[in-house]
Amino acid sequence: MNPVQKAAPPTLKKRRSPRAEEARLNHARRVERDALLRRFGYDPSAAVDYVLARAGALREPVLDIGTGKGRFLVALARRGLKVTTVDISAEEQRFARLEAAHVGVAARIRFIVGDAAKLPWRSARFGAVVSMNAFHHLDEPDCVLAEMRRVLRPGGTLVLADLATSGFRIMDRIHRSEGRAPHPHPPSRFARWRTRLRRAGFRVKSDRGCHQRVLVAVAPAASALVTAKK
Numbered sequence: 344m345n346p347v348q349k350a351a352p353p354t355l356k357k358r359r360s361p362r363a364e365e366a367r368l369n370h371a372r373r374v375e376r377d378a379l380l381r382r383f384g385y386d387p388s389a390a391v392d393y394v395l396a397r398a399g400a401l402r403e404p405v406l407d408i409g410t411g412k413g414r415f416l417v418a419l420a421r422r423g424l425k426v427t428t429v430d431i432s433a434e435e436q437r438f439a440r441l442e443a444a445h446v447g448v449a450a451r452i453r454f455i456v457g458d459a460a461k462l463p464w465r466s467a468r469f470g471a472v473v474s475m476n477a478f479h480h481l482d483e484p485d486c487v488l489a490e491m492r493r494v495l496r497p498g499g500t501l502v503l504a505d506l507a508t509s510g511f512r513i514m515d516r517i518h519r520s521e522g523r524a525p526h527p528h529p530p531s532r533f534a535r536w537r538t539r540l541r542r543a544g545f546r547v548k549s550d551r552g553c554h555q556r557v558l559v560a561v562a563p564a565a566s567a568l569v570t571a572k573k
């Protein structure tokens with residue numbers, strides 16, 4: 344090089360903040376996990392889309408029970424909904440926070456650490472109360488469902504989605520392949536809950552698809568509740 348010629352300036356690499364870098368790595372791990380789930384026959388994005396399609400239009404504010412790593416939560420927020428989410432594990436919520444930040448929906452989400460069997464809100468606070476793939480992890484699913492109903496507004500929608508038997512089988516195969524303990528698989532109470540909700544005046548639809556069971560229940564309107572109490 345001619346000594347009077349100046350060396351070209353180094354190309355400027357965009358620096359990510361440590362937090363953004365952590366979110367990028369978390370997202371990359373999720374993409375890898377999703378690919379593994381798909382190889383075993385469970386497509387998590389298709390499952391979330393299936394549940395959302397069954398749920399139909401949801402009214403805000405939405406409460407999500409069992410944040411986990413936030414697949415369902417982030418999909419709700421990406422639809423433009425304001426969502427509050429509750430999980431007993433701050434560690435699980437940390438992954439969901441990172442993912443929400445990575446896809447740019449964190450501003451629409453409020454994270455609460457707590458037990459869904461004792462929700463900290465007054466009654467009739469939410470327009471929709473939803474939960475996906477969390478119920479088989481709960482110690483007291485009946486109490487949680489009672490709490491979900493309590494905080495739901497009249498006319499609001501309750502969405503309860505969990506793995507179907509075929510979905511549990513896939514998770515078991517994955518856990519076995521990883522040398523982990525079997526996935527929790529308590530007996531399904533969906534049929535009982537469907538009957539109970541219908542008796543309480545909810546309009547209930549239930550479906551199976553994408554290795555999911557889904558129950559969508561619309562609460563009676565306030566006027567119907569008054570009539571029922573008379």
Ligand SMILES: C[S@@+](CC[C@H](N)C(=O)[O-])C[C@H]1O[C@@H](n2cnc3c(N)ncnc32)[C@H](O)[C@@H]1O
Binds near residue numbers: 409432435
């Ligand atoms: C498989 S994850 C849920 C998946 C998540 N909904 C998603 O779409 O990615 C189950 C979550 O339920 C949470 N959980 C278990 N018992 C709970 C309770 N009593 N109250 C709130 N969350 C609970 C666990 O900590 C775990 O994060």
